[in-house]
Amino acid sequence: MLNWYPYGEHAPFYYGLEQGIFEEHGIDLKIEPGQGAAKTTQAVGSGEVHFGWADTPVVLGNIDNGVAVKSVGVFLQTTPSAVQYFSDSGITDASDLAGLTIATTAGDAPTTTFPLFLDAAGLDLDDVTQQNIDAAGKNSALVSGKVDALVGFAHDQSPIIAAESGKSMASISYADVGLNFFSNGLITSTAQIAADPRVVQAMTDATSASFTAARDDPQGAVASMAGRDPQIADSPVLLEQWQSTIDLLSTDNSNGKVPGTNAEEDWINSITVLADAGIIDTGGAVENYYDASFRPST
Template structure:
């Protein structure tokens, strides 16, 4: 659901083959002489503010403390990240939970090892001048979306929960990169996207105030982005998975306490990284998504079975998955953060 165009470095075919075949992990040595396991993490998209804790964890040597030499790679959307993770082409993935649900529904061997964005950033984003403040304001409006993706398939559920019919809103289908352009050019009144991503970018580029009509504030919440691993890696290198989980939860905890430092740690992450004020706003918005009522006060990435069931039910209702299975089919609870 992100809106930037980027180039991603190709992974050597030999490395992909070795990973897919469950080859042994490469070892490196830190500056202090500590033996580390080389680990790849593929993001859901090109780096933006949401990803600051990973870069902060590297800079603060939190991953190194857990014996990990972490390589952070750009992604090409959650679906592709899930596919690469399930196939063993990357050690770990950071992607949207609906994409994982859909992959498991099709038989892909992949598990969540902790959802971090437990309050969905899904929203209708628009310029303030459109007057979109409540669901009722959507009636008669043209909203940009991408046909078939998880948010567009849950949008009708959001409308129904708020007393609107699908026909009350005109949908302008476009590719993910075209949604923001449609809004900024006036071809659409708003877009369905993530409030911690596109909104701050639109405001920065246009110098206009934006609004976000959040699904979570109007009767529809579900899990969003989290850490995941292929079942082959989970079974063959359980110790590494536990170390990765511990390091990631610790990095997110530390980043919350040093927002400026977390944002600064992203310097040089990519040529297309948004300006510092945008990254800062994106990260602040992300921190407001880390918990549900059931997990407040707990470490980042700690989930409950009840929240998983809610998410599964939402996407079963939306038709993203054909069968609503038990949370254990999607989530490796004993490996995910516990405290």
């Protein structure tokens, strides 16, 4: 189960299915759209699906609340969280956000960590006005001029907004101001790990191999998504989304490794950031959230 309906970030799953990569690893894969990372995480924990693709802050918060899942590999290791705006807005750096109205969505990871972004950028929380808007409405709020910018995932939202508005987009990533934490990755239930760890390893390896293949053939990866979902974006948007995703697949600690290879230092950093933001409990150990025994071997 994906975290949302299919967008460019998900191209590797469809490409891996089309190219027989999952089959080669003994996986008969069915891809289902999601309705948010929380619902995906809970579906995995309840055994409704075997594996999920979900945002790490949401996964970790659910684990703290008793949902019996584990991460078996984060793939988006540089956060896509960013403040996004039109290129002609006059915003050139974080200091220009002072005095602006910014769309946020209560409870999601980019919004919950937004105060940490402001602090890292040298701004106070009251330097900006936050307008709480549901996730589905933020794009239109920016396009209609109701807000000056929005907080969310730039690799997903900015290409869509640019296509809808005909205007170019720009953004300031949280990582640009030195704030980074893990984002989307592969999860499974603790019951699945106990019942058949070989399948978990095979799924992790197949996903890693599919990401490698899709990274090497972006056009082919995006083409494999055609007709897969009625809500899917046009190919140019999907391609931009996937190419932007490629830039998020590693950190300095995992650079040069196959996709899905996680460094313990990055896990520790992510746990610290998310605890500081109040998303997860303080003092959590890496092994509470991540099973390192399924490191991809491809």
